[in-house]
Amino acid sequence: MELKLWFSFLLLNVIYDVQSQSASKWIANMPTNIPVLQGSCVVIPCIYTYPKPTSKRILNRWKGFWMKGKTIVSTNIPKWKLTEEYKKRTQFLGKLQGRNCTMLLDAVRPTDVGPFYFRIEMPQYKSFSYPNTVTIDVKSNPEPPSMSVRVYDKVTASCSVTHSCPTILPRFSWSHPGSVSSRSKKLNTWQWETESTLTFVPQTTDSNMPLSCTVLYRGGKRAKSSIIISI
Template identity: 60%
Template sequence: MELKLWTLFYFLLLVFGIPEVQSADSQWFIDVPSKIPALQGSCVIIPCVYTYPKTKKILNRWKGFWKRGNTIVSTNLPKFKLNSEFKRRTRILGSLRGGSCTMQLSSVRSTDVGPFYFRIEIPQHKSFTFSENTVTIDVLRTPEPPTMSVEVLGKVVASCTVSHSCPTSPPRFYWSHSGIKKTSSKRLNKWMWTTVSTLTFVPLSSDFNQALNCTVMYRGKKTAQSSVVLFS
């Protein structure tokens, strides 16, 4: 019985051949988020990486185009003239040669919802349009209030935290009380960052039972505020 199964197996290989297994490097592939939130007036970075079928040819030119419908919204070609809607508002970050197709869109407008998609052209090799891998931007008209926390242990240590999509122009923080201020940012995921402002001061008796306010101003001048009351 076992011999018959092996005979059948080899017969199928002779008839149909050995199935070809393609690696990711031999195919067109792109990794982009399907939807990103962005604050109106601020900026948003669309993370993007891609691969293309490998070749033994020597390649030295890569042309990248982010598009919305038939409109080109961003390209790495310096002499290409974008239309007035996107002129001076977009740029492709990173290296197309290295597989990065990340795009930054500044001064986000209510009409910047997309969907956007990427096209790569390698003149000495091949071209491909990732029209099925679109990115939609959820344009927010107003920012979320920052998250605040406070500790009172001899000194007041208060923190004010926000998430945003514009790491090149992080939000600014304004406190209603003087003190030592420190600000730090870190990446939350592929398309969102978090920025924290920490305020430290020695409280006076008059500071207790009073509101401590944190106001955040984003690129585009939109603001949001939160407050906490200091208890002794």
Template identity: 55%
Template structure:
């Protein structure tokens, strides 16, 4: 899936480092995340375990994302996964930093979950966060992107869309040439926003022409929004 390029980015950006250990088994995950069918979704996750700062040294951390009894993702490189999820998931988190983030690619209508995280530590500690499961709300078709236009000596148009897969964000494009800038912004723990802005000096030939923003998602789904240029 060529996701290795994004591993470092996600470990830093998707979820903050846990500052202090708690005395109980705790996990922080969103209970529900919307995801576009055939696209990808990142489930942000951080965990804590009892006496995390005690003198005993942990030599290894084994993390598992599960659906029922099926293992769908793990940080163990040679562990066999459920056939349904083989080559569709990637364990993005660094367990030493208590980050258990997971990516699910090629989202299917059956990928609703619930999914939960389980951890095994080298000092004989293990726990399953079954009560903190994540449900995926499958969206069959994307909504049109938001579109706004400002007209003065130049035309500045902005197109934005929210998504839940910062590893492979949607691609935005315009049907008009101009100076184009793009930025990505984190809205909350699981929602990201992609914004594309085009600026150009209008010509008389642009009068009453359609300006269109097109968004293409991982997996191939496409959505558009258009406006008429009034000079």
């Protein structure tokens, strides 16, 4: 649901700004570089615009291609046969008629650095390869999660991470039993934050003991942080 709301936000805000400022130009709005954890996924946000056609012909066909050199990485054309390198690893999320060219790349590999660019083909109009590109900074290991703890009548501990994979969120586990809740929010067009909160009633045996949070990412990578409980 959050991913759908995010797309709606992009369409209502970014595309309006791009079109209103440059309705007569070929422009693609996308990040230039995205850090991604190896094995995880990344959603590359993309909004494009094009000059208004002088012909009165109605545009009703759009073919979109994400490219790496001459290799097609992803497309909105059903049953298109991608190379083995990208087969079943990409998904064209954007609706081209809404000028959204967003793509998902899953199971990110060290070779998935790019640069990637977007090409649009409109049979009733023109075709264009946008010159700006997206590169991916593939990280071998995740950063330790950020932790905080508050002690009153209860212990409330929080553990959070940032990531690029809103479709498959990180999973959290704690070294102490208790009530656990989680939330996720969008920080910008390509980065998300997911947080887990643990609440429990402390015992005397918990004093000065470490409390650990372990995060499991899409692809199997793990990261762990600990904090000492002072009661």
